[in-house]
Amino acid sequence: MHSNCLDCDNMTEIIEVKDIVKVYRNGVKAVKGISFSVSKGEIFGLLGPNGAGKSTLLKMLSTLLRPTSGTATIDGLDIVKDAGEIRKRIGLVAEKMILYDYLTPYENLKLFGKLYSIEEKALDERIDDLLKTVEMDKWKNERVKNFSTGMRQRINLIRGLINYPEVLFLDEPTLGLDPHSSVEIRRLVAKLNREMGITVILTTHYMEEVDALANRIAIINNGEIAALDTSENLKRMISEEKVLEVKITNSAKAIESIRELDCVRDVSSRDGELRIYGQGENFVDSVIDRIKSSDSRIISIKEIEPSLEDVFIKLTFGGE
Ligand SMILES: Nc1ncnc2c1ncn2[C@@H]1O[C@H](COP(=O)(O)OP(=O)(O)OP(=O)(O)O)[C@@H](O)[C@H]1O
Numbered sequence: 001m002h003s004n005c006l007d008c009d010n011m012t013e014i015i016e017v018k019d020i021v022k023v024y025r026n027g028v029k030a031v032k033g034i035s036f037s038v039s040k041g042e043i044f045g046l047l048g049p050n051g052a053g054k055s056t057l058l059k060m061l062s063t064l065l066r067p068t069s070g071t072a073t074i075d076g077l078d079i080v081k082d083a084g085e086i087r088k089r090i091g092l093v094a095e096k097m098i099l100y101d102y103l104t105p106y107e108n109l110k111l112f113g114k115l116y117s118i119e120e121k122a123l124d125e126r127i128d129d130l131l132k133t134v135e136m137d138k139w140k141n142e143r144v145k146n147f148s149t150g151m152r153q154r155i156n157l158i159r160g161l162i163n164y165p166e167v168l169f170l171d172e173p174t175l176g177l178d179p180h181s182s183v184e185i186r187r188l189v190a191k192l193n194r195e196m197g198i199t200v201i202l203t204t205h206y207m208e209e210v211d212a213l214a215n216r217i218a219i220i221n222n223g224e225i226a227a228l229d230t231s232e233n234l235k236r237m238i239s240e241e242k243v244l245e246v247k248i249t250n251s252a253k254a255i256e257s258i259r260e261l262d263c264v265r266d267v268s269s270r271d272g273e274l275r276i277y278g279q280g281e282n283f284v285d286s287v288i289d290r291i292k293s294s295d296s297r298i299i300s301i302k303e304i305e306p307s308l309e310d311v312f313i314k315l316t317f318g319g320e
């Protein structure tokens, strides 16, 4: 329905973030003026390396942390002035799981439900409903302490849904899960979005996660948005990118000379193997010419297919 929200001009923006900044007390500028908006029903991915500022951004949007400057609204409500009202409409599944081991899923969910003052009977119905959605209804009355990490994360996920939020914030929802459980959690997030119409903002380190789930992706690095687009467009952007993997003798001298080429964007070197990133028809020929004229001999050379990971690296570490 909303597989490509970029094409839907008339989609309602549910989240609007303008120039948001967070400077922690210790002086760390974790978020340096980020702006974007998210449409109702969209799954929006925030992809970035450790320390990029993803959690800080999510904490500000979910009213846990006050921005140093800038603004953000959810449903037209201001995250600072209307924090109380916003909390009723959002769910947050933070990096660390919050579950009481000695309680059952039912007891855990009941506890969190009560924080929202949901009426007893309605709350019981919701709990049953949510447990079914994540296929954990059989485990309703078993203690959480015996659950696998994947099972815990499913309960943790619906904990963030107990107030039937319009917007769900997920901070690294599959961190520490095995591949099978990760696929399971992704499937559930897609289902919640599809069936309950929940808008989802998720952060992750994993390209395949945003690739599989998100309508649009913002690549975040060092407190800033390095790129924001659909995964198709991000991939198209790199389809013009060429990557050569070469092994040569006497590489130190050659690297300098290759770097000077206009068609070369970057050269990295690991264990004597070079990765050369660049663009254009003459890229491969030019690189080979340079290697030859720098008294180096080619031991092996191959052109490799760039992945979303390469875009990610290019945008987040490019130029360093
Ligand atoms: N409470 C805090 N006080 C001071 N600095 C902090 C605090 N929380 C985070 N930081 C710093 O802010 C920067 C951004 O951290 P943040 O946790 O937002 O990144 P992240 O993208 O979520 O990283 P990760 O992928 O590791 O979870 C980092 O340099 C971090 O050390």
Ligand SMILES: [Mg+2]
Pocket: 054, 055, 056, 095, 171
């Ligand atoms: Mg984080």
